[in-house]
Amino acid sequence: MIITNVIAKNNLFNYSNKNNKVSRDIKNGKLFKIIKGLYETDPKTPGYLLAGSIYGPSYISFEYALAYYGLIPERVSTITCATFDKKKKKTYDTSFGTFTYRDIPALAYPEEIVLKVEGEYSFQIASPEKALCDKLYTLSPLLNYDNLENMLFNDLRIDESEFNKLDINKIEKLSDLYHSTNVSLLAKYMEKNK
DSSP: OEEEHHHHHHTTTTOSOHHHHHHHHHHTTSOEEEETTEEESOTTOOGGGTHHHHSSSOEEOHHHHHHHTTSSOSOOOSEEEEESSOOSOEEEEETTEEEEEEEOOTTTTTTTEEEEEETTEEEEEEOHHHHHHHHHHTSOOOOSHHHHHHIIIIISOOOHHHHTTSOHHHHHHHHHHHOOHHHHHHHHHHHHTO
């Protein structure tokens, strides 16, 4: 279970030096530090379940979500997340994994986010369509369909059968929110090839 510093101290009302007790709980393996002021009670908790608590608002996207949905074959170890209006990329190296956070446009941010529940945890992840749009948004502008195909199927190694399952209506709706050459090109490419 995720515990903030405030919650940990509130549970220690019998202790005069709450900071020392929290430090002892970390040393004795009762709490495991994620980042300053944020702890986990189970050291085996998968990192993706913690991503939204580390820095937010955020949701899992980009390469990690593409791998999660089987769109790319690689196992992705860094948990990649989308934010908005943060103005810079953030990285956190923790004992639960490496987490990166980067902006997408504020208009696109709230769309196509899926809430998943695992046991006592919940996490937010982009839909497959949104994860691909988020990724394309971060890349240099592509000039034409050939460049897009090369990026998708050679550079990113998108699985073509999984790609063909993507919902073109979702891509078209999202393309209006990014104001991105790459996302617009993707929508036109999918329309042309449906």
